[in-house]
Amino acid sequence: MKQLKINKNYLLLKHWWEAQDLSNYEKSFFNREIISFNQQLFRLKEKKIRIGTYGKSGVGKSSVLNSLLKKEIFSTNIINGSTREIQKEEWILKDQTLQSIELLDSPGFDFCNIKFPNKIYSQINHSDLILFVVAGDINRNEVSKIDSFIKDGKKILIILNKIDLLKKNELKEIIENIKFKLPKDLNIPIIINYENNLKNYITKIVNQYGEILLTLNSLQLADKLFLKIKGQRLKRRQKLAQSTIGKFSTVKASAVALNPFILFDIAGSFAIDTALITELSKIYGLNLKGESTRKIFQNISINNLFLGVTQIGINTSFNLIKKVILLTAPFTSGLSLLPYGPVAIIQAAIAVHSTKILGKLAAKEIFIRSKVSFIEPxxxxxxxxxxxxxxxxxxxxxxxxxxxxxxxxxxxx
Ligand SMILES: Nc1nc2c(ncn2[C@@H]2O[C@H](COP(=O)(O)OP(=O)(O)OP(=O)(O)O)[C@@H](O)[C@H]2O)c(=O)[nH]1
Ligand SMILES: [Mg+2]
Structure with a gap:
């Protein structure tokens, strides 16, 4: 393994986080996530790995943790539901590079009296390593929870508990059944909890991979938060961009069509289009200078046949009709102005449509250019x-x- 420097990664991540420059609105909107991420950063700095348990009620989650601690810290009971909320305990292992291990006990996910099952899933989902405790073959609900953790990109181990209740030949069969229900290519470890087997396995994992698991999970949580913030920023900008495009298409429609006495030429139309691109680039936090705006505009017009044609179409053919109509007006006592109505409507419609297409394409182009260039998680x-x-x-x-x-x-x- 490439020597992973936890301090270096901590500093990089901290630096990145400080550079995020969240608005007050974002700070309050993502308050819970921010607190939880700051705690993760702190654990990374302090080298405290977090191991969480998850599983059905009564499978022995609390007992498994007690067996690691060699103390009866977490309460257990033959009646389901002895754990009602998430509880923590520090586990100090000798001779290891990490400072300590934080063990999280959780209520059974299928216990009907827990208040916020999603919150519990999410808290365990923040752990650096997840012990998914089962007592025998797994049912559909357990498979679905395991799948969710996998989809979320979490490191999980299946802990097979209560094997003393099984006959010898049953054990092998149960392990085969469980394996059959897990994704084949992932090789999720199934660890049997007997004597010191589990403790040895976890000690080994923590010693060999503890730092990197802690680092990777911190980066993953940073990335998840980053995507949430980015998504929310884009949603708010989407509204602003849509109304800006709407305004510009109205301006353009009236400029090219509604006033038959202004001969609105290519230059005028181009000015409105580039102003729109400049406005959009401001919305997306990218202040484009004249040259780049023109480039975006050209790119879009060349690659979009409709836009290319309308750039010329609106401004030449229709204006030609307009000019002819206006020129002939004195000879026809203004009668020739009558057909101008439908022309104006078509012109306006084309102007609106083409401005909307231009706006959409420009926003995409600007978004691609505005992608952050500094190191992200x-x-x-x-x-x-x-x-x-x-x-x-x-x-x-x-x-x-x-x-x-x-x-x-x-x-x-
Ligand atoms: N025979 C046997 N019983 C066990 C084993 N592990 C736990 N138990 C018993 O199973 C019962 C439930 O154990 P807990 O540790 O409370 O289970 P839990 O998953 O924490 O349950 P909840 O907190 O209610 O979700 C208790 O009576 C334990 O003594 C085991 O390996 N073998
Ligand atoms: Mg319990």
Whole structure:
């Protein structure tokens, strides 16, 4: 494994976070997420890995943690629902590079009396490592929860508990059944909880990969928050961009059509179009100078047949008709102005339509140009290389599910 410097990554991430420059609105809108991310940053700085348990009620989540701690810290009961909310305990392992381990116990996800099941899922989902505790073969609900964690790009281990209640030949069969229901290519480990087996396994994982799991998870949580903030910014800008495009198309429609005595030429139309692009670029936080605006405009007109044709069409053919009509007006006592009505309507319609297309294409082009150039968390993730890639399969899933572009194009006007 490339020597991973946790301090360096902490500083990079902290720096990135400070540069985010959130507005007050965003600070209050994302308050909970921000607090939780700051806690993660703090854990990264302090080298405190967080391990969370999850599973059905009564499978032995609290007992599993007690067996790691070798103390009865978390309450257990034969009656389901002995854990009602998330609880924490520090687990200090000797001879390891990490400062300490934070263990999270959670209520059973299927227990009917827990108040906020989604909040509990989300808190466990923030852990650096998830122990998914099962007691025997897994049912549809358990498979679906495991799938959600996988989709979210989390590192999970399946902990098979209560094996003392099984006959010897049953154990093998149950493990096969569980494996059959998990995604084949991922090789999610199934760890049997007997004697010191689980403790040894987790100690090994934490010693070998603790730092990198903590770092990767911090980057992943940073990236998730970054995407949320970015999505929300784009949604607000989408509204602003749409109304700006609307205003410009009205201006252009009246300029080219409604006043038959202004011979609105290519230069005038171009001025309105470039003003629109400049306005849109301001909305997307990219202050384009004249030259780049012209380039965007040219690119768009060349690549869009309709726009290219209307640029010429509105301004030449229709104006020619206008001129002829106006010139002949004195000879026809103004009668020739009558056909001007429909021409004006067509001109206005084309102007509106073409401005809307121009606005949409320009927003997309501007958005692509405004993509942040400084190091962002997803790039930091991609820059980390691994000696044991299989352990980090979950990050590949995360990156491929992230689907950056497709998510955001829908937020454009
Ligand atoms: N036979 C056997 N019983 C176990 C084992 N682990 C836990 N139990 C028992 O199973 C019951 C439930 O255990 P808990 O640890 O409370 O289960 P939990 O998943 O935390 O349950 P909730 O907090 O209600 O969701 C208790 O009576 C435990 O003593 C095991 O390995 N073998
Ligand atoms: Mg419990």
């Amino acid at each position: 997803s790039i930091m993730i991609q820059n980390i290389t691994f000696k044991d890639p299989e352990i980090f399969n979950h990050m590949n899933i995360y990156l491929s599910n992230r689907d950056f572009n497709n998510n955001f194009i829908s937020f454009l006007p």
